[in-house]
Amino acid sequence: MLENIAGGLANILTSPMNILYLMVGLAVxxxxxxxxxxxxxxxxxxxLPMTFGMEPIGGMLVLLGIYVGGSxxxxxPAVLINTPGAPAAAATVLDGYPAARRGYAKKALxxxxxxxxxxxxxxxxxxxxxxxxxxxxxxxxGAAEYFSLSLFGISIISSLNGKSLCKGIISGALGVLxxxxxxxxxGVARFTFGMTRxxxxxxxxxxxxxxFAVAEVFLNRKMxxxxxxxxxxxxxxxxxxLSAREFAASWRALVCGCVTGGIVGAAPGTGGGIAAFIxxxxxxxxxxxxxxxxxxxxxxxxxxxSANNGTTGTALIPMLTLGIPGDASTAIMxxxxxxxxxxxxxxxxxxxxxxxxxxxxxxxxxxxxLLFFGRAAIGCFEKITRISYSLxxxxxxxxxxxxxxxxxxxxxxxxxxxxxxxxxxxxxxLEIPRAPMLLGIVLSGTIEKNFVRAMTISxxxxxxxxxxxxxxxxxxLSVVSFLFPIIRSAVSKK
Amino acid sequence: xxxxxxKKLLNKDFLCGVxxxxxxxxxxxxxxxxxxxxxxxVNSRTVPSLLCAIIALCSVILIAVGIxxxxxxxxxxxxxxxxxxxxxxxxxxxxxxxxxxLEKLGYIVSTALLAAGIxxxxxxxxxxxxxxxxxxxxxxxxxxxxxxxxxxxxxPSLLL
Numbered sequence: 001m002l003e004n005i006a007g008g009l010a011n012i013l014t015s016p017m018n019i020l021y022l023m024v025g026l027a028v029x030x031x032x033x034x035x036x037x038x039x040x041x042x043x044x045x046x047x048l049p050m051t052f053g054m055e056p057i058g059g060m061l062v063l064l065g066i067y068v069g070g071s072x073x074x075x076x077p078a079v080l081i082n083t084p085g086a087p088a089a090a091a092t093v094l095d096g097y098p099a100a101r102r103g104y105a106k107k108a109l110x111x112x113x114x115x116x117x118x119x120x121x122x123x124x125x126x127x128x129x130x131x132x133x134x135x136x137x138x139x140x141x142g143a144a145e146y147f148s149l150s151l152f153g154i155s156i157i158s159s160l161n162g163k164s165l166c167k168g169i170i171s172g173a174l175g176v177l178x179x180x181x182x183x184x185x186x187g188v189a190r191f192t193f194g195m196t197r198x199x200x201x202x203x204x205x206x207x208x209x210x211x212f213a214v215a216e217v218f219l220n221r222k223m224x225x226x227x228x229x230x231x232x233x234x235x236x237x238x239x240x241x242l243s244a245r246e247f248a249a250s251w252r253a254l255v256c257g258c259v260t261g262g263i264v265g266a267a268p269g270t271g272g273g274i275a276a277f278i279x280x281x282x283x284x285x286x287x288x289x290x291x292x293x294x295x296x297x298x299x300x301x302x303x304x305x306s307a308n309n310g311t312t313g314t315a316l317i318p319m320l321t322l323g324i325p326g327d328a329s330t331a332i333m334x335x336x337x338x339x340x341x342x343x344x345x346x347x348x349x350x351x352x353x354x355x356x357x358x359x360x361x362x363x364x365x366x367x368x369x370l371l372f373f374g375r376a377a378i379g380c381f382e383k384i385t386r387i388s389y390s391l392x393x394x395x396x397x398x399x400x401x402x403x404x405x406x407x408x409x410x411x412x413x414x415x416x417x418x419x420x421x422x423x424x425x426x427x428x429x430l431e432i433p434r435a436p437m438l439l440g441i442v443l444s445g446t447i448e449k450n451f452v453r454a455m456t457i458s459x460x461x462x463x464x465x466x467x468x469x470x471x472x473x474x475x476x477l478s479v480v481s482f483l484f485p486i487i488r489s490a491v492s493k494k
Numbered sequence: 495x496x497x498x499x500x501k502k503l504l505n506k507d508f509l510c511g512v513x514x515x516x517x518x519x520x521x522x523x524x525x526x527x528x529x530x531x532x533x534x535x536v537n538s539r540t541v542p543s544l545l546c547a548i549i550a551l552c553s554v555i556l557i558a559v560g561i562x563x564x565x566x567x568x569x570x571x572x573x574x575x576x577x578x579x580x581x582x583x584x585x586x587x588x589x590x591x592x593x594x595x596l597e598k599l600g601y602i603v604s605t606a607l608l609a610a611g612i613x614x615x616x617x618x619x620x621x622x623x624x625x626x627x628x629x630x631x632x633x634x635x636x637x638x639x640x641x642x643x644x645x646x647x648x649x650p651s652l653l654l
Contacts, residue, residue, distance in 0.1 A: 001580050002551075064629045107557060116518050123648070152619065164507065164556070164559075166552040166553075166555050166556050166559070167510065167552075167556070169548060169552050170510075170514055170549055170552045170553070171547075173545045173548050173549050173552075174549075176541070176545055177521070177542065177545050180541065180542055180545075184538050186532060186537070186538055188530050188532055188537075188538035189528075189530075190528060190529045190542065191524055191529070191539060191542075192528065193528060214589075217612075218582075218585070218586060218589075221582065221585055221615060363647070387500060389616075390613060390616035390618055390626070391626060391629070391630065392613045392617070393612050394613065394630045394633075394634070395606070395607075395608035395633050395634075395637075397589075397608065397609070397612070398605050398609070398633065399635045399637060400607065401596070401601070402637050402641050402647075402649055403602070405601075405647075405649055406641065406649075409647070409648075411593070411596055411597045411650060414593045414596055415593045418589045418592075418593050420503075421589070422586055422589075425586070430506055430509065430510040430513070431506050431510070431567065432510065440611070447541070448541045450569045451536075451540075451541065452536055452541075455535075455536040456536065458594065460534070460536060
């Protein structure tokens with residue numbers, strides 16, 4: 001194994017073209033990830049045909065660069081304009097934007113970057129050494145486990161986000177309902193109201209733009225000056241980059257994020273979004289200052305970002321070892337490998353060891369380079385908070401509309417983002433948190449598909465969810481999550 | 495206990511509960527009329543029906559909380575709040591009109607018109623702050639061509 005690692009390292013470092021490929025991929029990924037509505041996945045899709053004419057290693061390095069850069073880049077608009085550039089950065093919004101409004105935009109961006117690098121590096125090391133073992137655990141996930149895991153994800157967000165448990169649950173349920181729109185797995189049209197354009201359902205990216213970016217423009221209708229001028233003045237004067245001490249102080253959140261990202265990423269069909277939310281709320285429980293979560297906590301940003309980038313490496317594990325992609329981006333990358341006659345599966349590490357280890361070492365180097373590319377990107381993007389909101393609002397809308405349209409070249413998406421933006425605006429006025437709705441939308445397909453599948457397998461008996469140990473464990477955790485605010489309230493009264 | 499005072503009944507929990515209860519009623523109707531009942535016990539209606547029940551249950555709890563809890567945020571209704579609500583409604587309506595115009599006028603023209611509306615909302619006047627208006631239009635044109643040239647995505651256009 002060590003020979004293969006050394007060979008992979010030599011393949012990268014002795015080839016200027018390979019280094020160039022991964023740097024280009026990383027830069028493209030960060031830029032695309034930072035534009036709301038455009039995701040790393042979109043960039044991977046666009047660049048995929050370009051890699052067909054390249055060497056397999058070079059092509060994969062470009063795609064991996066975009067994959068990692070896109071996962072990190074989404075955190076930049078999440079901090080600066082309250083809009084996650086990608087679904088994986090949705091949890092970063094919860095503390096990133098409040099931090100920017102308090103005058104800590106730079107610290108928040110630095111924390112997001114360092115946490116992303118750390119999560120990515122840990123994930124790459126896990127990919128390198130633990131691939132076969134983690135793949136075995138992920139293989140034991142069936143329909144019941146996926147349903148319970150998704151339910152657990154929604155339960156922790158509903159219970160800890162906002163003041164009211166009921167409002168959190170309503171928000172999560174609304175999200176799942178939005179995901180139900182369109183033709184379902186059984187070929188039945190739902191909530192289409194006779195409109196053909198509703199048949200395809202509502203794209204997650206489009207819903208995300210409406211829920212956060214457009215709603216934010218509506219909510220800031222009266223904001224005068226820039227985001228930073230609206231921040232706490234004393235904090236603004238003292239705005240500095242993140243110190244090593246502040247970074248080290250978030251070690252609990254970082255460990256939580258790396259572990260969560262590593263485990264969740266290895267389970268096919270999950271992804272950075274759910275890992276970030278699970279990590280965020282677990283870090284809140286572990287924190288000495290949970291009251292700061294939601295108000296610009298650096299720990300919150302650390303937990304979310306280390307987790308979402310922490311999935312990038314382990315999401316490659318089921319793809320490389322089992323031929324099962326962990327998410328949509330890895331599915332596209334798997335097709336790139338197949339085009340080059342590299343067939344992912346249990347034999348890949350023996351038959352194509354030099355290529356595979358070069359790709360994995362390249363992935364590790366990309367995560368290290370992210371530190372330098374990210375710092376350069378922060379320097380450019382940080383100035384956004386200095387721009388007057390009156391100038392920023394039309395540009396945000398212009399970008400959001402273009403991004404929503406680009407999702408599938410449809411003007412209908414523009415109606416959808418505005419409608420969801422208005423609903424989100426109303427929710428905010430009624431103190432209904434938006435984050436559970438987002439996770440509901442993201443997990444809607446997984447929840448319903450696996451619920452129906454599990455119930456079909458069990459002949460209509462819900463016992464299947466309670467008789468499988470992993471599923472039962474997640475259900476117990478879900479109940480604990482729901483009861484947590486009540487228990488916490490009772491304890492604090494005593 | 496002041497919580498039974500009719501003036502204090504209108505708080506955000508109570509209002510949210512009532513709105514969501516009405517929505518769950520609409521949802522029940524939509525599940526019955528918009529989703530065909532095919533298959534066995536677990537079919538396309540199962541999950542939406544469960545969600546409908548969950549929303550209705552939470553709404554009832556919220557109404558109860560709104561009536562009996564003194565911690566709920568009160569909803570203030572006066573002349574100023576009504577005027578503000580009217581302005582907000584007009585602002586939101588502007589975006590709906592924009593969506594309708596997008597296909598007819600194209601991305602650049604319709605977004606420039608919307609941008610002018612947004613800038614006017616922030617009390618920026620075209621004569622006095624013409625540079626800001628110009629900059630915003632320039633950025634919109636920039637977005638249009640960035641999508642067209644770099645990403646090969648053609649946004650709706652009137653002439654181009």
